[in-house]
Amino acid sequence: QKEVEQNSGPLSVPEGAIASLNCTYSDRVSQSFFWYRQYSGKSPELIMSIYSNGDKEDGRFTAQLNKASQYVSLLIRDSQPSDSATYLCAVRGGYQKVTFGTGTKLQVIP
Amino acid sequence: GAGVSQTPSNKVTEKGKYVELRCDPISGHTALYWYRQSLGQGPEFLIYFQGTGAADDSGLPNDRFFAVRPEGSVSTLKIQRTERGDSAVYLCASSLTSTEGYGYTFGSGTRLTVV
Numbered sequence A: 001q002k003e004v005e006q007n008s009g010p011l012s013v014p015e016g017a018i019a020s021l022n023c024t025y026s027d028r029v030s031q032s033f034f035w036y037r038q039y040s041g042k043s044p045e046l047i048m049s050i051y052s053n054g055d056k057e058d059g060r061f062t063a064q065l066n067k068a069s070q071y072v073s074l075l076i077r078d079s080q081p082s083d084s085a086t087y088l089c090a091v092r093g094g095y096q097k098v099t100f101g102t103g104t105k106l107q108v109i110p
Numbered sequence B: 001g002a003g004v005s006q007t008p009s010n011k012v013t014e015k016g017k018y019v020e021l022r023c024d025p026i027s028g029h030t031a032l033y034w035y036r037q038s039l040g041q042g043p044e045f046l047i048y049f050q051g052t053g054a055a056d057d058s059g060l061p062n063d064r065f066f067a068v069r070p071e072g073s074v075s076t077l078k079i080q081r082t083e084r085g086d087s088a089v090y091l092c093a094s095s096l097t098s099t100e101g102y103g104y105t106f107g108s109g110t111r112l113t114v115v
Helices: none
Strands: A011-014 A019-025 A032-038 A045-050 A054-058 A061-066 A071-076 A085-092 A098-100 A104-109 B005-007 B010-013 B019-024 B031-037 B044-050 B053-056 B065-068 B075-079 B088-095 B110-114
Touching (some): A032 A071, A045 A061, B019 B088, B044 B075
Antiparallel strands (some): A085 A104, B065 B075
């Protein structure tokens, strides 16, 4: 079992719709969870972090965490073509290092 | 500096050669991380430094890989006897501390190609 699992996609959504990206993790002691956006040929860029169960909103982005289910998600409202990228879920476990998933490719169709 | 700086941005080397990749973190960031990313994959952890010491080097794939951070700032990743399988983008990241809650800032990476 991979430590951090994501559906590789691509996930295609029309412009203006809500994009929902999901991630599961295996390490129950994990405490910090991150979403990074990576444009093709570029480095990952941190867009959201979440540490407590529930929702955290930042502009058009909402991160959701459920530690009991070991599940974290990212919602992008009013999706724009500029949101088209690969979204990486990352988890900081008990040994401080951050483990990344393989990423979900999002395509927003104009 | 304003961001994490990595040099060179591209490196092509012959199989069996030695390479050094440099990372200059954001000023004041005590934690520094090396990852490598292959096409279609997420970043794979290699090593992290807290200050000058390697706090976790469990991701280094074998003894051909070594990293140093002698003064707690700039770090160098060294790869001996390079193999074609070492070809990847090597990413460096830094954060204010290594404790809970701090996300990374990544550099632009070094694309290593072993021919």
